[in-house]
Amino acid sequence: MQVVVLLAGVVDPKWRLDRLGLRPGTELADESGLPRRLSPFDEAALETALKLRDADPAVRVTAVLPGDVGSDALLRGVAAFRPDRAFRFDTSGLAPWDPRAAVRLLGLAVGAACGCPDLVLMGREFGDCDDGVLPAALAEAQGWRFCGLAHAVAIADGRFVAHRIRGPREELLRLPPPALVSITNDRGNRLRHPLMKNVMLAKRGPVEVVTPQAGAIPRAVVARSLAVVPPPQRGAGACRILSGPVDAQVAELAAYLRARRQAAAP
Amino acid sequence: MMRRIVAVVLLGEPALTDPFGAVAAAAELAGSGRAEAILLARPEDAEAAAAQAAREGAAEITLVTDSGLSDPPQPEHWLELLAGLLAEDARGMLLLLPGGAVGEELAARLTMRLDAVPLGRCGRIVEDGARLIAHRAAYGGRAELVLETGAPRCIATMRRPAAPPKPAADPVIRRADLAIPFAADAPRPEVLPAAADRPKRVDAARIVVSGGRGMGGPEGFALLRELADMLGAATGASLPAVDAGWASVSQQVGQSGAFVAPDLYLAVGMSGTPQHLAGIAPHSRIAAINSDPEADIFRVAEVGLLAPWQEVLPRLIATLRDG
Ligand SMILES: Cc1cc2nc3c(=O)[nH]c(=O)nc-3n(C[C@H](O)[C@H](O)[C@H](O)COP(=O)(O)OP(=O)(O)OC[C@H]3O[C@@H](n4cnc5c(N)ncnc54)[C@H](O)[C@@H]3O)c2cc1C
Ligand SMILES: Nc1ncnc2c1ncn2[C@@H]1O[C@H](COP(=O)(O)O)[C@@H](O)[C@H]1O
Numbered sequence: 001m002q003v004v005v006l007l008a009g010v011v012d013p014k015w016r017l018d019r020l021g022l023r024p025g026t027e028l029a030d031e032s033g034l035p036r037r038l039s040p041f042d043e044a045a046l047e048t049a050l051k052l053r054d055a056d057p058a059v060r061v062t063a064v065l066p067g068d069v070g071s072d073a074l075l076r077g078v079a080a081f082r083p084d085r086a087f088r089f090d091t092s093g094l095a096p097w098d099p100r101a102a103v104r105l106l107g108l109a110v111g112a113a114c115g116c117p118d119l120v121l122m123g124r125e126f127g128d129c130d131d132g133v134l135p136a137a138l139a140e141a142q143g144w145r146f147c148g149l150a151h152a153v154a155i156a157d158g159r160f161v162a163h164r165i166r167g168p169r170e171e172l173l174r175l176p177p178p179a180l181v182s183i184t185n186d187r188g189n190r191l192r193h194p195l196m197k198n199v200m201l202a203k204r205g206p207v208e209v210v211t212p213q214a215g216a217i218p219r220a221v222v223a224r225s226l227a228v229v230p231p232p233q234r235g236a237g238a239c240r241i242l243s244g245p246v247d248a249q250v251a252e253l254a255a256y257l258r259a260r261r262q263a264a265a266p
Numbered sequence: 267m268m269r270r271i272v273a274v275v276l277l278g279e280p281a282l283t284d285p286f287g288a289v290a291a292a293a294e295l296a297g298s299g300r301a302e303a304i305l306l307a308r309p310e311d312a313e314a315a316a317a318q319a320a321r322e323g324a325a326e327i328t329l330v331t332d333s334g335l336s337d338p339p340q341p342e343h344w345l346e347l348l349a350g351l352l353a354e355d356a357r358g359m360l361l362l363l364p365g366g367a368v369g370e371e372l373a374a375r376l377t378m379r380l381d382a383v384p385l386g387r388c389g390r391i392v393e394d395g396a397r398l399i400a401h402r403a404a405y406g407g408r409a410e411l412v413l414e415t416g417a418p419r420c421i422a423t424m425r426r427p428a429a430p431p432k433p434a435a436d437p438v439i440r441r442a443d444l445a446i447p448f449a450a451d452a453p454r455p456e457v458l459p460a461a462a463d464r465p466k467r468v469d470a471a472r473i474v475v476s477g478g479r480g481m482g483g484p485e486g487f488a489l490l491r492e493l494a495d496m497l498g499a500a501t502g503a504s505l506p507a508v509d510a511g512w513a514s515v516s517q518q519v520g521q522s523g524a525f526v527a528p529d530l531y532l533a534v535g536m537s538g539t540p541q542h543l544a545g546i547a548p549h550s551r552i553a554a555i556n557s558d559p560e561a562d563i564f565r566v567a568e569v570g571l572l573a574p575w576q577e578v579l580p581r582l583i584a585t586l587r588d589g
Binding site for chain 1: 279280281282367368370371373374375377378379383384385386387399402403404405406407408409410411412413414415416417453455456457458460467472473497498505508509510511514515516518521522528529530532539540541543548551552553554555559562564565566567568569570571572573577578581582585586
């Protein structure tokens with residue numbers, strides 16, 4: 001059973017973004033000096049893959065991280081979890097803005113991992129510039145079955161059983177291979193900690209890089225600009241911080257909540 | 267030739283709380299008299315929905331009924347219907363689907379079926395002759411990305427704009443009754459029975475009481491639920507609180523979770539990150555309880571109580587119980 005997990009990485013969300021833009025004369029985002037880490041959804045997808053292998057030793061996990069040389073440290077971090085194979089799919093110089101081109105590239109990345117995957121796992125959003133288009137579009141482009149926003153996946157009778165909550169309903173979807181499932185974070189798929197021994201091994205070991213034989217990928221979307229924006233203004237602007245003894249503050253908040261409850265009543 | 271601006275309405279889709287939001291967005295984008303709406307519905311739901319689409323500003327309405335749609339409809343069936351309806355149409359268009367998980371998945375998948383360009387979750391789209399300029403949040407809402415395309419067919423998702431829509435006075439209404447064969451081998455979800463203690467749906471609530479990493483454990487969340495019950499509110503959570511298992515994935519609010527538009531959002535033990543605030547409608551009032559005077563949540567709140575929740579929640583619940 002071949003399981004491929006595609007990992008994107010994000011700029012560390014705890015890091016202040018002061019400056020971000022396109023490199024002059026190009027369409028490439030300049031992220032220099034900004035540390036990268038796995039997104040919570042990359043982590044959830046990786047953990048889901050590792051859990052499938054824990055449950056069935058016949059599962060072979062290949063982790064693929066598209067990116068340039070700036071992603072190698074992240075790849076070593078992934079290798080510390082001991083997937084059967086981990087490689088960086090080199091995307092140096094390619095701008096990620098055209099989703100159709102990105103889908104082509106991701107298809108090639110999966111192809112470099114194995115000829116016919118049984119299951120492809122991705123986070124619900126693939127990196128900092130995707131809002132969930134890429135997993136669904138990749139599945140459709142490849143003709144794979146798709147389940148979006150699952151929080152758990154198991155294998156039963158040769159099918160992938162994906163668990164998800166959609167609107168008011170909790171659902172199980174049974175998908176025959178080949179399938180692509182996008183994963184959302186949950187307590188059940190928090191990424192385990194790697195063994196220190198494996199972290200050290202991965203730090204010293206070589207990084208496998210696969211360079212795509214892509215040719216020219218046609219593009220229909222270009223980036224005009226990328227810029228840091230201040231958080232949108234909300235409310236009146238100034239926050240009224242309650243003061244006085246705690247009991248008085250609580251009484252004031254209670255009065256405020258009562259008034260809002262009244263206003264919200266149908 | 268200007269492209270068509272067409273919004274899609276998925277009637278009877280249980281995951282949607284604002285099925286007509288994209289119609290209002292299309293009407294605003296297209297200007298008066300030009301927005302179109304495609305309504306997909308079971309026959310019995312269709313007529314009332316046409317009137318609603320006109321109120322939301324659709325000047326041309328196509329009512330597509332398919333008596334084979336199940337209740338609730340399968341996403342695969344929505345996809346087949348839309349692909350069947352639009353595949354032969356060679357005109358340039360911008361198709362808008364409603365925000366949220368179902369609209370976003372359909373939009374992405376449909377682009378591959380229709381050889382269209384997916385623009386994702388757009389905050390604003392502007393026409394520049396035959397080209398489209400799309401504004402989108404990136405890097406967790408901390409940056410804005412402006413994309414440009416001349417592709418004749420584009421698909422995006424948009425939420426309802428802030429300004430109320432101008433109703434269309436005299437909409438043209440067309441009807442099409444389809445029976446799209448819905449692939450028998452398409453996987454149908456098995457719906458699990460609802461648990462008795464299932465949390466109240468957060469995206470439809472008028473008041474949301476929400477907890478973050480600062481709750482520190484399940485005990486704090488139990489108090490939040492008690493408070494929520496007293497206020498007729500739903501309980502929400504930030505991503506770390508969901509990861510910790512204090513709340514269910516269905517309660518996660520944010521860029522990657524539910525989009526909520528309550529009258530009041532009470533944020534307890536959460537710092538107010540852009541990823542979290544992206545899931546709260548701009549018009550919602552925010553009140554915050556946090557022990558850190560520097561917490562960003564106080565920059566967006568209307569009322570703030572600066573103290574650990576342990577000192578506040580038990581007293582607050584007692585005070586509200588007393589009257
Ligand atoms: C791709 C991506 C997508 C994401 N999507 C989402 C999303 O959809 N939703 C989301 O929420 N997050 C999301 N995140 C995570 C986001 O970056 C933050 O990590 C998260 O929002 C922080 O949650 P928090 O405010 O609960 O925790 P923190 O930022 O850790 O804040 C905890 C707060 O609790 C306060 N506190 C501590 N103790 C107490 C006490 N006793 N009483 C009162 N206050 C106390 C602290 O002062 C602090 O302000 C995403 C991240 C990434 C990378
Ligand atoms: N900034 C963050 N954004 C999203 N998730 C995070 C973040 N920091 C930590 N996490 C999640 O919380 C878990 C514990 O992280 P930490 O408390 O930073 O060691 C990780 O496994 C992540 O899934």
